[in-house]
Amino acid sequence: MKTYDLAVVGGCSAGLVAAINSKRINPKLRVAVIEKLPRIGKKLLATGNGKCNITNLQALEHDYVNKGFAEFALQSYPPEKIIDFFSSLGLLTYSDSCGRVYPESNTAASVTDALRFELERLGVDVICDTPVTEIKKTKNGFAVNGEYICEKLIIAAGGKSSAPQGSDGSGYALAKMLGHSVTKTVPALVPLNASPEITKPLKGVRVRNVCLTLKGEKILKKTEGEILFTDYGLSGIAAMELAATAQKYIDNVKRNPFTYIDFLPQMTFDNLFDYLKNLSKIKGFCQIDNLLTGILPKAAGIAVCKACKLYKADKEISSLTDKELRIIAEKIKKFPLEVTGTRGFPNSQVTSGGIKIEEINEKTMESKLCKNLYFAGEIIDVDGGCGGFNLQWAWASGMLAGELKQENDL
Ligand SMILES: Cc1cc2nc3c(=O)[nH]c(=O)nc-3n(C[C@H](O)[C@H](O)[C@H](O)COP(=O)(O)OP(=O)(O)OC[C@H]3O[C@@H](n4cnc5c(N)ncnc54)[C@H](O)[C@@H]3O)c2cc1C
Incomplete structure (x- = not known):
């Protein structure tokens, strides 16, 4: 001894x-x-x-x-x-x-x-x-x-x-x-499993300076920073910082919370709507794929339009009504993903x-x-x-x- x-x-x-x-x-x-x-x-x-x-x-x-x-x-x-x-x-x-x-x-x-x-x-x-x-x-x-x-x-x-x-x-x-x-x-500081049917087509797309809000019956946590879309959900610091709170909610309440992405937290809804209205003047002849390329990676912009159920490949920007532009602005400020869990302890940075x-x-x-x-x-x-x-x-x-x-x- x-x-x-x-x-x-x-x-x-x-x-x-x-x-x-x-x-x-x-x-x-x-x-x-x-x-x-x-x-x-x-x-x-x-x-x-x-x-x-x-x-x-x-x-x-x-x-x-x-x-x-x-x-x-x-x-x-x-x-x-x-x-x-x-x-x-x-x-x-x-x-x-x-x-x-x-x-x-x-x-x-x-x-x-x-x-x-x-x-x-x-x-x-x-x-x-x-x-x-x-x-x-x-x-x-x-x-x-x-x-x-x-x-x-x-x-x-x-x-x-x-x-x-x-x-x-x-x-x-x-x-x-x-x-x-x-x-x-x-597990904390770990990527989230969230709505893979939405995130998979966006795999590899990174968006900086977003704001994420995790919500159950009420707001559970807010984070800011970068997100990275993956085939299983969301990674990036802003997403990882929600993980422990999301997991605790799922374990305790036995229901899945949602995370809402605000892609442009620095812009108010009204400013965003005005911006979109102006776009229909500047590039009204372009197809809807290109509507949001001035503010978001193209794939993310298409995902927003799809989530609004407004996407048709040959739809021209000039054909979007004010009501439709409002729906798009709302989705940019509040893009929902259902959080079903996390990537677990093996992928987590902290317990x-x-x-x-x-x-x-x-x-x-x-x-x-x-x-x-x-x-x-x-x-x-x-x-x-x-x-x-x-x-x-x-x-x-x-x-x-x-x-x-x-x-x-x-
Ligand atoms: C990929 C990754 C990146 C990270 N990046 C950062 C960063 O940049 N900045 C930051 O602040 N934090 C970061 N973290 C978190 C940070 O590393 C940890 O919070 C920190 O190391 C915890 O220190 P600790 O000494 O308490 O535990 P640990 O660093 O986990 O050390 C515990 C030690 O105990 C040993 N051990 C465990 N059980 C036994 C046993 N039964 N007998 C003998 N030995 C045992 C382990 O082998 C290990 O060496 C990161 C974590 C990971 C996984």
Whole structure:
């Protein structure tokens, strides 16, 4: 049996910074990171399309699920501190106009490498190829897999999204072994299954700056950004950000919500109608296929006309009546797709749900049920939207857990 002061289960975003912070604060600690995959930080390599969107400068204003709980960690380790932390590892960053922060190298591998070298410099034991399957509480701490003994334990095993990158939900079982409960989990930041009979002919068509409204009996959520039509439904950031809410609605209400696309949120209905009326003057002799090519990709414009039941290949624009133009303007502002589900955990970036926040002290990340046990990252019931917010949560909660504070230290 090998003995440590601290063992961290899960060697990716939250777990790696937790180990680093604990060792920086107290260099004498004997610290181990136990990772089931052959190498640490594998998921990080896939983040931000291989560029790793490290954090977002607007994270403190972001509408995280369970924001109240997450606030202390996020304020203790705001994006600026995370940027400084990476800078202390020699990794420089830049931010774009939306506040998204990336490594100067534009390469996610640089982030993993920076963390890996720091673990090495600090003398943290990195134990790979070791899935943790059993944790037992002992008199003075924990026994992990019957092989490692530690006084303190941080579980940072992620959720169950994108399992080949490591996190397969096994962390929840470990938390349950120590008396914790897990809320219902659903895939978040994942494409939507929605009206494939409409979206399939539009496969590959991308539309920027749309507004999506998800509606059941009432409005459930609104998002803005890009959408991508696929053969099964809708992808793109604006669609993916609706997924968790849509899935929860389907599970709870047992009915499908609709998402309404506003293709031109910057234009009022009246302005749009005037624009369309003017078009019948400018290009009245053209066929209806070309009606909306000045504002939408051609295939999307045809889909709008078809949805209005006004499409006939040889119909001339000049033949459209005011009533028909009004119907088209309405459809551009409110194009409906029925959401029947999502592409599931394997295709999701994040898991919504996790260890119950009521069971964790938000000022320390220590369990309220089991002394010397801490949690960090996505395994906790906190998640955010696209744009660096989920990694920001992983870093901030990992750093805080790594302080190994207890309630009476506060
Ligand atoms: C394709 C993709 C792109 C993304 N892009 C971004 C982005 O650009 N910006 C952003 O903010 N977020 C992004 N995310 C989300 C972000 O990667 C996660 O929210 C974040 O990595 C969570 O960190 P974590 O350390 O809590 O969990 P994870 O990163 O999931 O790490 C958990 C680790 O624990 C290990 N593990 C699990 N179970 C066990 C076990 N039983 N024993 C031992 N080890 C175990 C896993 O192998 C893994 O290494 C993306 C996610 C995906 C899938």
